[in-house]
Amino acid sequence: MSISVIIPTCNESLRIGRLVDFMSTFGGDLVKEIIVVDALATNDNTLAQVPQGKAIGIKSEATCRAVQMNEGARQATGDILYFVHADVFPPKxxxxxxFRSLSKDIDYGFFSYEFNSKNRLLKINSYFTRFPNLFTGGGDQTFFIRTSLFKTMGGFNEEVIMMEDFELYKRLKRAKLKCQIINNPVLVSARKYENNSYLKVNFINLVTMILFKLGFPLERLKRFYSTALK
Structure with a gap:
């Protein structure tokens, strides 16, 4: 088996080179390729910063993470797809x-995560990411799945303009497929909490999740979220 890493980006020129080098170095021979899919509407040179080697840079047809990740999956040739946001670092x-997870009859899964912050409240948030909960399935946890299963499920729903990862997770749960949360944390940027506040981010996240589950129109939900948080 081999892994195709897929990284959707939007104005991430300052981060992408370091992340791609990290994924290549610590993925070793198990990683076949690293596919960076940059959003259509960007104002930086992200793809120019993608290192040579295993990495492939693609300009997306849209500025929509679901579309970008599906485009990356179509280009992928690995047996396993691993979706990683540009502002996180998986464990080495x-x-x-x-590989260990999928060799145990697991179909797909996520990692727990921790923030690059010493804030004790954020450590509480991090602790609960090792257990299934209301927020399981978000992109910060990163997401791995067998390529064949991803295709069978139809990939990410491109009509879902935000929270596309939660929507796919809901379909996978409904299909009663086996999932594992690997308790070896991904390192996640705390910039959203630093730019706002702990209580505000948690409150907005909770309201957004409830509205999403209630079927609130996604265009309006996206405007609400973008306006509420810096």
Whole structure:
């Protein structure tokens, strides 16, 4: 088996080079390729910063993470797809962890995560990411799945303009497929909490999740979220 890493980006020129180098170095021979899919509407040179080697840079047809990740999946040739946001760093053993998980009859999964902050309240948030909960399935946890299963499920729903990862997770749960949360944390940027506040981010996240589950129109939900948080 081999892994195709897929990284959707939008104005991430300052981060992408370091992340791609990290994924390549610690993925080793288990990682076949790293596909960076940059959003259509960007104002930086993200793709120019993608290192040579295993990495492939693609300009997306849209500025929509679901579309970008599906485009990356169509280009992928690995047996496993691993979706990673540009502002996170998986554990160094990520490739071995994924292989071990999928060798145990697991169909797909996520990693727990922790923030790059010493804030004790954020450590509480991090602790609960190792357990299934209301927020399981978000992109910060990163997401791995067998390529064949991803295709069978139809990939990400491109009509879902935000929270596309939660929507796919809902379909996977409904299909009663086996999932594992690997308790080896991904390192996540705390910039959203630093730019706002702990209580505000948690409150907005909770309201957004409830409205999403109630079927609130996604265009309006996206405007609400973008306006509420810096």
């Amino acid at each position: 053993s990520y490739a071995r962890d994924i």
